[in-house]
Structures are given as C-alpha cells and as structure tokens.
Amino acid sequence: MNTLAEENYLKSIYHLSVNATSVSTNQLAALLNTKASSVTDMLKKLAEKELINYTPYQGVSLTATGEKIAVNIIRKHRLWEYFLVEKLDFKWDQVHEMAEELEHISSNELIDRLDKFMEYPKFDPHGDPIPDCNGLFKIHNLKPVSSIGINEGGVICGVRDHSKAYLQYLEKQSLTIGKKVTVAEIIEFDHSMILQTEDKTIQISRDVANNLLIAL
Amino acid sequence: MNTLAEENYLKSIYHLSVNATSVSTNQLAALLNTKASSVTDMLKKLAEKELINYTPYQGVSLTATGEKIAVNIIRKHRLWEYFLVEKLDFKWDQVHEMAEELEHISSNELIDRLDKFMEYPKFDPHGDPIPDCNGLFKIHNLKPVSSIGINEGGVICGVRDHSKAYLQYLEKQSLTIGKKVTVAEIIEFDHSMILQTEDKTIQISRDVANNLLIAL
DNA sequence: TAATAAATTTAGACCTGTCTAAATTTATTG
C-alpha cells in the first residue's frame, strides 16, 4: 500500500501535529534524521496521494486518510512494544528500535489477533495509549512532575523522553509506570526535586522531572 | 546489514541448492518472480560481498557466510509461522505471506526470545525443520506418499507444495501434520490412491500424493 | 522598509533494484 518511507513520514507528521496545527519541513527533517530537501521531495509525493495538505513554504498537516494510516502504524508500534515487554521479557528501554521495524508489517489481521492474544492492552510499556482497531484511544491528561508543588503527587503514567538513557535511568531509580510518587521538597537553586515513593526517597533533576508524567 | 532484496536472493539460492550443487539465473528469476537480467545484476553484488560463488554463465552457490545468513532467515520465517499458528490461531495456509515480511525483522535477540517463548519448537506448521540459534537442524528423511505401496503407510510430516490451494485442500481432507495414513488401494489408470486414516477413507490424486510427505 | 538571516524549495546528482532490448555465450541437434 504505502512504502516504508511514506509510513515513517506520516507517523512523524502525526507526532509533530500533537502540539501544532501545522508541521514544518525542518521539524520533519530533524525528527526523521534527514535533510530538508529530502523532506520537500517526499511531501510532494504524499500531497499527490492526498495523504497530507501541503502548501509550499507553509508546512503540512495530515488529511483524514493520512491520519488514519498514521494512527494505524502507531497502534502497531505500541502493540508490538507491549508484546516484546510482556511476552518476551524485554525491558522498556530495549523495544523501540524493534517496534520501528515491526510497525511496518502490513497485515491488519495479524495485529488484531496480536491485540486479542494480549487481551487488548490500553497502554504500551511507556504509558502511551494504544489505539484500538478503529483507531480510537483515550488521551490521558498527564502532567510533568516538574509542574506540581510540595506534598502533591500522583501515579507515574508516562514519559516525554523515550531515549534509552532516560528510560534506563528511571528503571534504576525504580521510577516506573504505576509507581506512586509525592513531591517532598523542591530545591530552589536548580529546581531539582526530592520525591517520596512507598519505599524510598529519590532526588531528581529538573530535566528528569520535566519528562516524567503523572496522573493526579 | 543486508537489504531485503539481498536476503530474499540468499534464501532463494539456499532453497534451490537443496537439489543441486549450482543454481541457475533462470531458476532464481522464476522463484523470485523477476527477470534474468535483474538476477544477474544482484548476483554481481552478492559476489562482491562474498556471499555467493559466482562465475558468469555457470550459476551460483552460497559461500559459508551466505549460507549462514540464509539459514538465519529461514529460522526466522519458520519461527514466525509457528508463532502465528500456535499463538495467534492462524491456519497453516494463512501464514506464509506474513512470515515473508517478518523474516526480515533484523533483531536476533528478538527471534531467540520468541524461540524460548514458544519452547524451542523443532518443526514449523508445514513440517519443515526450524534451525536452532546456531543454525543447526535435523533433516527428516521423508518420502512422498506416491512412492509407497499398498498396505504401507506412515505419519504425515511434511508437504512439498506450500501453496494455499494445496494446504487448504489437505486441511479439508483432514490430511494434516501428525495424521497416520495407510495406502489401501492404488488405481492403475491414473495412479490415484485410496488412503485409510483412523476415522475415514480418502481418495487422492497422484499429484496430491506426490506432494504429501510421510515418515515411515 | 531595506538589509540580512532563516527556512524552504529547486536543480542536478547518486544508489538500489528493477525493466526491455540487444549482444554474447553455451547447449543442442541435424
């Protein structure tokens, strides 16, 4: 149906669209690790196929069709990640690269059966929502830990940064999905925070707090 | 490491090598559904990479390295087929196309864990042996049903034809892997056979008998 | 608002993998 490159562009446009109505060529180039000129070439192809709305120099947005395809790829990505962690015992920092390949396996029948096999999980190992077979999913209303005050807290439900380094760090600190945390102290000087969990006290930098998402 | 096209060529050369020391350009073109000239181009690339032994006009064979890669792809193909049938409840005639895509997922760690998850199966849904993580596997010594005589028989352990049509036909006749069959009668005229299984009597054509493999 | 900077697109090239048509080599056969 669509090529691997096309699918990756659609997915990237989708992800960048979350915080904006329109996505720029340079944003895409950065995310896709390619050059702006390559992006322009591809945008023309996707516009030709009516998967994106593209006006030269004005950025792009997905059409309804393009968005459907993007969400389907994200569904596949997250279901495979869930499979790798829950069934094959991978750690949450190990699965992204594999899912980047697996998300392009074309069969929808396969992914629907995988979904059933795992009993329709709602969130992937990083706390991101898994779209159902109709592309529907709930958007959790999460806040970064950095945005809450002393004695406030909640349950860790997601991360903003998906890098290996960040995920490994959180794992080592036992700051994983589902953990309950409360802010015990905020250091004025550098905005680092001291968190209280059930079993220990952990100091995290502002950067870490900014990328850690909780539900109140 | 290697491209999708390269992997498919190596796999095809491997499969065609089973019945010959050398594989011809046209054989490959037929199996890969491409043109002889395209095959020649690719053979040059694979020879350059020292994955095949290639002398113009004289056909090709795999080098040790090339064979290792080919066996690894076959391992992946068959393990994924096993997964699709045993865990996701697909029928044996539905899994080949999906496995054609899945076999190119690069991670060996993934496939080794999948292997473990399924408790190291030795044969895929079509009775073909699954190489272990070192590329080792036993070659079953199977015979086509067409080659045995009256009152002889054995257990169905494989098929020569992997086409949907053939697999679906066998399924409908309950002639599936593991079934015990005995030759009750051979029709002189067209060499069709009447088989006796535990629960019924089935007449099959010579063509069907030729592609059905049993262990004595 | 004119000059400069930043973002984006165009021009032209390259690589992979494929194709058709033509040339070449090997096999077959009268």
Next chain:
DNA sequence: CAATAAATTTAGACAGGTCTAAATTTATTA
C-alpha cells in the same frame, strides 16, 4: 561441426529515496 536454440549477460533506462549546492521565499531587525 555448423546452425539454431536456449540461457545469460550487457547496455541503457527508469522509479524511489536520498544528498549537496544554489536559488527562492519568508521572517527578522535595524
């Protein structure tokens, strides 16, 4: 063994996706 047929390779082209360098458009700022 020469003529013909079959198999294979070469020549030249093309599509997809990428790149660098140059041109163009839009944004910023003095």
